[in-house]
Amino acid sequence: MPSTPTTPLANGEKSGRRGQILIAAAELFAQHGFHGVGIDDIGAAVGISGPALYRHFRSKDAMLGEMLTSISEYLLAGGESHAEHDGGPDEVLAALVRFHVDFALTHPALITVQERSFANLADTDRRQVRALQRRYVEVWVRAIRAAVPGLDQAHARSAAHAVFGLINSTPHSRHLPDDELAPLLQRLALGALRAAR
Amino acid sequence: MPSTPTTPLANGEKSGRRGQILIAAAELFAQHGFHGVGIDDIGAAVGISGPALYRHFRSKDAMLGEMLTSISEYLLAGGESHAEHDGGPDEVLAALVRFHVDFALTHPALITVQERSFANLADTDRRQVRALQRRYVEVWVRAIRAAVPGLDQAHARSAAHAVFGLINSTPHSRHLPDDELAPLLQRLALGALRAAR
DNA sequence: CGGATGTGTTAGCGAGCGCTAACACATCCG
DNA sequence: CGGATGTGTTAGCGCTCGCTAACACATCCG
Numbered sequence: 001m002p003s004t005p006t007t008p009l010a011n012g013e014k015s016g017r018r019g020q021i022l023i024a025a026a027e028l029f030a031q032h033g034f035h036g037v038g039i040d041d042i043g044a045a046v047g048i049s050g051p052a053l054y055r056h057f058r059s060k061d062a063m064l065g066e067m068l069t070s071i072s073e074y075l076l077a078g079g080e081s082h083a084e085h086d087g088g089p090d091e092v093l094a095a096l097v098r099f100h101v102d103f104a105l106t107h108p109a110l111i112t113v114q115e116r117s118f119a120n121l122a123d124t125d126r127r128q129v130r131a132l133q134r135r136y137v138e139v140w141v142r143a144i145r146a147a148v149p150g151l152d153q154a155h156a157r158s159a160a161h162a163v164f165g166l167i168n169s170t171p172h173s174r175h176l177p178d179d180e181l182a183p184l185l186q187r188l189a190l191g192a193l194r195a196a197r
Numbered sequence: 198m199p200s201t202p203t204t205p206l207a208n209g210e211k212s213g214r215r216g217q218i219l220i221a222a223a224e225l226f227a228q229h230g231f232h233g234v235g236i237d238d239i240g241a242a243v244g245i246s247g248p249a250l251y252r253h254f255r256s257k258d259a260m261l262g263e264m265l266t267s268i269s270e271y272l273l274a275g276g277e278s279h280a281e282h283d284g285g286p287d288e289v290l291a292a293l294v295r296f297h298v299d300f301a302l303t304h305p306a307l308i309t310v311q312e313r314s315f316a317n318l319a320d321t322d323r324r325q326v327r328a329l330q331r332r333y334v335e336v337w338v339r340a341i342r343a344a345v346p347g348l349d350q351a352h353a354r355s356a357a358h359a360v361f362g363l364i365n366s367t368p369h370s371r372h373l374p375d376d377e378l379a380p381l382l383q384r385l386a387l388g389a390l391r392a393a394r
Numbered sequence: 395c396g397g398a399t400g401t402g403t404t405a406g407c408g409a410g411c412g413c414t415a416a417c418a419c420a421t422c423c424g
Numbered sequence: 425c426g427g428a429t430g431t432g433t434t435a436g437c438g439c440t441c442g443c444t445a446a447c448a449c450a451t452c453c454g
Contacts, residue, residue: 054412158381
């Protein structure tokens with residue numbers, strides 16, 4: 001059975017070498033930036049040497065493309081699944097916050113890459129990732145407007161992006177154990193949205 | 198008179214060519230990442246050609262170093278100045294938020310570079326920038342703990358970083374005019390901090 | 395005047411990049 | 425067995441990069 005993704009990279013047919021390579025590459029891209037990482041660095045990180053990567057990916061750009069697409073699909077699928085669940089608007093919003101916080105804490109490198117390497121995508125990949133991201137934002141916008149009355153679309157969208165920034169800042173600052181940081185971030189995010197107006 | 202900085206780059210002796218180059222380079226670094234920008238690109242952006250930059254900076258690394266140091270010094274000076282002003286804890290915190298929001302909206306490229314290119318700094322520059330950033334964070338930590346009782350240092354520090362992420366996310370999403378976005382961000386940031394505990 | 399100083403140019407270096415070519419070998423299966 | 429397939433290797437290509445060298449010229453000033 002194909003199953004819905006449980007982990008953003010290394011799923012289904014991406015399991016094995018391909019997934020392993022994407023995970024290692026994401027870590028490196030997050031640390032040094034896309035252009036700061038060489039093909040040989042990525043190979044070395046998975047125990048093979050540079051050019052062997054081309055048995056699995058068409059190009060370095062293709063790695064980034066598949067990486068960001070995969071992340072965006074995972075976020076969208078998770079967001080939609082939580083948004084569909086019944087429960088009041090407050091519960092839905094809290095579930096979205098919890099989902100995103102959990103993702104940021106579990107996959108800090110992926111959050112970093114998603115944030116920073118968008119501009120390095122090839123045109124086609126960039127369009128696809130942007131479309132997926134927009135749909136994810138729209139899930140949030142609907143949830144925010146349902147839970148916080150009196151916000152127009154533009155304000156809700158800005159608030160959504162701001163909360164992403166709040167949650168995604170995690171990788172750069174982890175002075176707390178996850179089991180204290182996660183609830184703090186959830187309080188901060190929901191507190192921010194409650195104050196949106 | 199030397200005066201305190203009114204603009205993060207292009208101050209005092211940095212006025213003229215040096216400041217102009219740093220501003221142009223910051224814009225390019227923000228768009229493409231440090232390694233994604235060539236010496237010739239920076240030169241072209243100020244109307245001279247590549248190698249002429251070495252009349253003003255020792256290296257490309259030195260440009261980034263001076264850029265981030267300058268930004269960090271500006272933030273720290275502004276933060277300390279607002280923290281010293283009298284007024285209740287709430288007023289001080291609100292002033293810090295307003296100051297940081299204003300900086301993020303006025304200099305989106307600088308915020309982006311400060312966030313993303315820290316890892317590209319040479320060792321010496323990185324140490325200095327880190328020290329300045331820590332002091333800026335400490336200004337916030339004190340203000341947060343004064344205004345939001347019951348937070349220990351670690352939680353306050355995490356909250357400060359989260360609010361930076363919230364405010365700094367602005368460059369990536371501006372669907373509102375500044376005069377609506379700024380108050381929204383201030384409400385979100387203060388709302389988050391109020392909910393920290 | 396004439397040297398010093400500051401700021402620009404073009405040519406070109408050495409190094410590192412992404413990627414391809416050519417080959418090696420292990421596994422699988424008709 | 426023996427070809428097909430998949431996955432690894434090393435050598436090396438063409439290109440771009442940061443940076444230096446060598447030179448040009450304008451301004452300033454003793």
